[in-house]
Amino acid sequence: MEFALSEEQQMMVETAKKIGAQFGLDYWRELDARKAFPAEIWQAICDAGLCGAALPEKYGGSGLGMLDLAVIVEALAEGGGGSTLGQLFMVNPIFGGVSISKFGSESQRKAWLPKIISGEMHCCMALTEPNAGSNSLEISTFANVDGDGWRLNGQKIWITAVPSSHKMLVVARTTKLDQVKRRTHGISMFIIDTDREGVSHNEIDKLGTHTMPASAVFFDNVRVQPDELLGTLDHGWNELLDVLNTERIVTTAGLVGAGRLAITQAVRYTTDRKVFGGKPIGSYQGLQFPLAQAYAELECACLMNYRAATYCDQGVPYGSDANMAKLIAAQAAADATERSMQAMGGMGYSKEFHVERLWRDARLFRFAPVAEEMVLNFIATHDLGMPKSY
Missing domain, CATH: 1.20.140.10 (Butyryl-CoA Dehydrogenase, subunit A, domain 3)
Known part of the structure; x- marks a missing residue:
């Protein structure tokens, strides 16, 4: 196994260290006090090409991998942001970028990946529910068939970075649990607009990670378009x-x-x-x-x-x-x-x-x-x- 970083990885780490130093400990302390999203550093990360390190070159990324992303996040976190830096990458290049690049249609990739990589689009993922917790197979948020699309109803909790997001990756049941032979069947993923009619959210007051708010999210008969299904219907687990x-x-x-x-x-x-x-x-x-x-x-x-x-x-x-x-x-x-x-x-x-x-x-x-x-x-x-x- 090779332990030494390549020359390209070393350059990425140096770039990440410079950005981390530019937005150092005082920057994060001030944001923490205001409970403000770290928009400035995230845009700097995107401008430096670090957000798209593990995303395809075809859509503006670097076409590298998760190892490259890991060393980038380490360097940025050590520069002042701490563990919150992992959350920034979690919601955007992972929940948004990886899910779309791996499971999205070509039209979804073309429409959304360049915007995520550039920092124009922010994402979040709605998975956890009050009555399911870590047992994600017990989620009850349901997408009923409605013409050529769906209607989404349910509730999520502890969803990170909802207010700053433009798109939300929603995990929902599309077949009732009592109608499937295997509990892993009947789960699907959708990407919808966070400001869609019927979507509401309330911020949760918490101990830390103040720059990355967590919210309770509610879906009240939310319309989901056919081209907002991500991956395979009923086989999204x-x-x-x-x-x-x-x-x-x-x-x-x-x-x-x-x-x-x-x-x-x-x-x-x-x-x-x-x-x-x-x-x-x-x-x-x-x-x-x-x-x-x-x-x-x-x-x-x-x-x-x-x-x-x-x-x-x-x-x-x-x-x-x-x-x-x-x-x-x-x-x-x-x-x-x-x-x-x-x-x-x-x-x-x-x-x-x-x-x-x-x-x-x-x-x-x-x-x-x-x-x-x-x-x-x-x-x-x-x-x-x-x-x-x-």
């Missing part, structure tokens, strides 16, 4: 899983960058801070060991993520690797931000030193976009062959 596994890769990359950034802040502070006879507090093993442990775990998650991304690019099954990488990255980032705050004492709790935001934001990913308990369930049954518990 496996197509959806392909999108979600790539989501894991950018999520993990953002967490790795966030953890590294927090540790960097702690190392800088504890090297400068001198007490107890003038020695830097960073010289004490009680502060060194937790940070070193978190760093080691982050680097392991990073390598597992690279393997998942490489397998994805090669067309080899990568779901287990993507899930394991996300599991370890979320735990390691939580430890890195927590231990960095602890090492900095009271100043780690202050907004002046930024780690508190990294801590608040990273905490989300212990249970999102998939809870660590569900990842462990998957590993136990899929990789270890143990009996299913649910």
Whole structure:
């Protein structure tokens, strides 16, 4: 396995680092305080060609792969955005770009991919429901046949970046659960306008990730046009899983960058801070060991993520690797931000030193976009062959 980055990848990382430095920690602190979407940095990312790294050249992308996208997100996250950078890539080049490039019609690709890649179009995905949670096969949002299209009714929750989006990838049932032989049958994906008549949404007040709002979304007899079906009618489940596994890769990359950034802040502070006879507090093993442990775990998650991304690019099954990488990255980032705050004492709790935001934001990913308990369930049954518990 090749570990060294290619010259092209190194150039992309340098570009990402420059953008990350341009929109550094102060930029993100100010946006967090205002709960404002990071539109300026996202446009800079698109202008630099980084949004479309893994999307086809035919539509304005670079035609590279998920490994390239992972190293880009890591570098951007480490520059100041933290784990939120993964969410930016999740909603646009993944939920929008990957789903359309892999499963869209040629007319859908031509109409939408160039706009996503340029930053003109923003996306979101509506999957999770109040009464289904992680059990996505139990979703009840339903698309009834209406002439040559459908009428969509139902409710979603914890949907990221709805207010800034133009298009929404909606996962719905098109055949009732009690009418199918397999629970995975009867699920379809649609891409609709977020401002479509009958679509409404309310923002959820939450602990962190303030620059990426989460919303409850309601569909009240929403008209869906025939050319807004994405992929295969009634057979969208496996197509959806392909999108979600790539989501894991950018999520993990953002967490790795966030953890590294927090540790960097702690190392800088504890090297400068001198007490107890003038020695830097960073010289004490009680502060060194937790940070070193978190760093080691982050680097392991990073390598597992690279393997998942490489397998994805090669067309080899990568779901287990993507899930394991996300599991370890979320735990390691939580430890890195927590231990960095602890090492900095009271100043780690202050907004002046930024780690508190990294801590608040990273905490989300212990249970999102998939809870660590569900990842462990998957590993136990899929990789270890143990009996299913649910």
